[in-house]
Amino acid sequence: MKKIIDYLNSNRNNIIEFTKDLIGISTVNPPGKNYDKLVRLVERECKAAGLRTKRYAVPTSYLREKGITEGAERINLIADWNTNSKKTLHITCxxxxxxxxxxxxxxxxxxxxxKGRIYGRGAEDMKGNIASVIFAIKALKVNNLAPRVNVQLSFCPDEETGGATGFGWLVKKGLIKADYAISEGYSGEWVACGNKGVAWFDIEVFGKSAHASSPYRGINSFEKMVKVASALFDLKKRIEKKKTKFVTRNKLDKAATLVMGGELKGGLKVNTVPDLSVFSIDRRLLPEETMGEAIKEIKNVISDLKKKDKDLRVNVKLRSGNNAVTSGTDNALFQAFKRAAIKVKNKRVKEAILSGATDLRFLIVKGVPCLGYSAKGGEKWHSDNEYVIVKSLIETSQILSHTILYLS
Ligand SMILES: [Zn+2]
Incomplete structure (x- = not known):
């Protein structure tokens, strides 16, 4: 619709300024800073767009349960546009x-x-998208275009630390209305329809301490760890042969993965035989795999080793784990989105699963059709010199407006 396209094109500077304001508030997590200030800014903009807003703070007792003892109050903001429709589209950021x-x-x-890019931490992940979403709503409101779905937005903390105390908490509390949901994901010609699973382990290898001048009195946990890591390296090669039948944007992402040693601990002094060596494992699971299988694969390797080495003491500790999730794509949400992408970009978009998880997984497991799409940057999320492309912010906003309008 020309009115939407024109409104968003003519609001280029406002979209840039709002994105800059969001980036300017350093909401670094951990530990979680300036959340209140950020929410105030977003709330003001949502109200200006004509949405009804409400804040939900996560209780301290729940935060403690989840191991959060520092940082700002965890505030979730929900903004509603009730059109008295039967169904609700939820967009979470x-x-x-x-x-x-x-x-x-x-x-x-x-x-x-x-040069048409906004540089700053969060530009791509995902403060630019917050601007795209709110301006998509404004474009409809200003032009008196009423969707045939209710629209609910949520703005949440703590996605970068797992989401349980942000969007996950809202879902758990039943505060989210969603027959369809949208959040971050791929950009350009790709749209996300789920993500791989992820499991984090700590492999604790025990020994017996002794003075290094008489090592025969001890058991060297480091040497034992090398043995364990080497056996797991063989497992890694087997794991990487597993490929999903789902489409991934990069063909290399079709494989399951196992990364060892992202974190490494142990050994305190040069002249001692170490008695504890610990390394981490990051394991990405295909939709065809389960957590139970992934745990068993690692444990089997260890128990085979133990049969050959009576001094080997290893503890496989699961820190956290989630199965892969996939959303159906043969539904009204994906149809509306694809139609919108053709309208705005004159391009067909293709679905693929992500290798990293997003907050949408909390709804996908409940069977809600979920779609992940972001404004394009340099894929420098979490790294230096992150940026988002202004043209893509505006296009993404235009696509979202049309998706909302087409959906019923
Ligand atoms: Zn993100």
Missing amino acids: HYDVVPATGNWKTPPFRPVVN
């Missing part, structure tokens, strides 16, 4: 960002616009 290193060319929390 997280407003926390990961920390920034000192290696940026521009200050990460003082956004800079250069």
